Amino acid sequence: MNNTTTSPVGRAHDDLGGHRPEGRGAALDRRPTRRGLRFARRTALVTMSVLLVLAAGFGLLLAVTPSTADAHQRVRTLAAADGAEALAGPLPDRIVRALLATEDTRFFSHHGVDPVGAVRATAGFLVISGDVGGATLDQQLVKILYTDGRRGFTDRVEQVALAVKLDARYRKTEILRMYLDTVYFGHGYYGVTDAARGYFDRVPTALTWAQASTLAGLVQAPSAYDPYQHAEAARARQRHVLNRLVATGALTRAEGDAVLAEPLDLR
Numbered sequence: 293m294n295n296t297t298t299s300p301v302g303r304a305h306d307d308l309g310g311h312r313p314e315g316r317g318a319a320l321d322r323r324p325t326r327r328g329l330r331f332a333r334r335t336a337l338v339t340m341s342v343l344l345v346l347a348a349g350f351g352l353l354l355a356v357t358p359s360t361a362d363a364h365q366r367v368r369t370l371a372a373a374d375g376a377e378a379l380a381g382p383l384p385d386r387i388v389r390a391l392l393a394t395e396d397t398r399f400f401s402h403h404g405v406d407p408v409g410a411v412r413a414t415a416g417f418l419v420i421s422g423d424v425g426g427a428t429l430d431q432q433l434v435k436i437l438y439t440d441g442r443r444g445f446t447d448r449v450e451q452v453a454l455a456v457k458l459d460a461r462y463r464k465t466e467i468l469r470m471y472l473d474t475v476y477f478g479h480g481y482y483g484v485t486d487a488a489r490g491y492f493d494r495v496p497t498a499l500t501w502a503q504a505s506t507l508a509g510l511v512q513a514p515s516a517y518d519p520y521q522h523a524e525a526a527r528a529r530q531r532h533v534l535n536r537l538v539a540t541g542a543l544t545r546a547e548g549d550a551v552l553a554e555p556l557d558l559r
Contacts, residue, residue: 357450357453357454357457358438358454359457360434360438360454360457360458360461360462361461363433363437363458363461363462363470364470366437366438367437367470367473367474370436370437370474370482371473371474371482371483374482374483375482376473376474376481376482376483376485376486377483377485377486378473378483378485379469379472379473379483379484379485379496380485381495381497382497383465383468383469383472384472384484384488384496384497384499384504385497386499386500386501386504387472387484387488387496387499387504387507387508388468388472389504389537389540389542390501390504390505390507390508390533390536390537390542391429391471391508391511392429392540393508393533393536393537393539393540393542394508394509394511394512394532394533394536395428395429395432395508395511395512396428396429397536397540398428399428399429399464399468400464402428402459403456403459403460404428404430404431404452404455404456404457404458404459404460405428405430405431405452405455405456406426406428408426427451428455429467429468429471430455430456430458430459430467431451431452431455432471432475433455433458433467433470433471433474434451434454434455434458435447435451436474436475437470437474438450438451438454439451439454472484472496473485475511476511476514477490477491477507477510477511477514478510478514478515478517478518479491479514479518479520484496484507487507487510488503488507490559491503491506491507491519491558491559492556492557492558492559493559500551500554501534501537501543501547501551501554502530502551502552502554502555502556503556503557505530505533505534505537505551506519506526506529506530506533506556508533509526509529509530509532509533510526510529512529517529519556519558520558530552531552534548534551534552535548
């Protein structure tokens with residue numbers, strides 16, 4: 293005979309199928325989820341508000357900065373002032389590849405500003421107080437054409453807006469040509485035509501990989517990488533450019549090593 297009896301508490305538990313009754317405890321279990329949803333909604337609202345403010349601010353910046361419709365004329369005016377010869381014929385493939393590998397690997401995919409580079413450059417300017425790069429070829433070009441090479445924070449913001457305008461108005465090949473006609477390569481050589489002739493007595497399309505990688509390296513700091521005055525620094529910079537060409541697939545490692553061993557044949 294089974295004399296086991298069930299207590300009132302036990303019977304109540306059995307009657308409910310072994311489950312805890314709904315009440316204050318269950319409500320408390322749901323509170324974190326509700327708080328999480330409210331936090332997510334607030335975060336989304338704040339994010340949207342910030343994005344709207346940034347979009348409105350950038351729209352205003354586009355409105356107050358000058359048009360880039362006169363970019364070609366500005367290039368011609370600068371070339372005349374510097375006594376530089378405009379690039380004739382097709383774009384020089386090797387110098388273009390070397391420049392893009394070193395200065396702006398996403399040139400053909402961005403719209404004037406590379407977001408990754410922009411974040412890095414802004415962080416460097418605000419935190420490190422130094423120029424850590426990140427400017428696209430578009431930004432470098434508008435710095436030459438519209439802001440006289442200035443590097444202040446407001447100048448950089450203006451250059452971002454102008455770079456977007458430039459990219460929207462012109463084809464990528466046009467931007468490359470304008471850049472190649474105005475960028476400084478040192479020793480008084482403005483534009484790739486004068487630089488190719490001045491350093492190597494060649495037209496730009498006839499540059500070897502060794503010569504093209506050397507010229508591309510000069511853009512960042514023409515005086516510091518002067519192949520006449522600072523041969524070792526110029527060599528190290530050329531090696532960096534060749535490594536970038538290998539990294540972007542323009543050259544194999546064996547080809548890059550072979551190019552580094554080639555003579556420059558400087559004038």
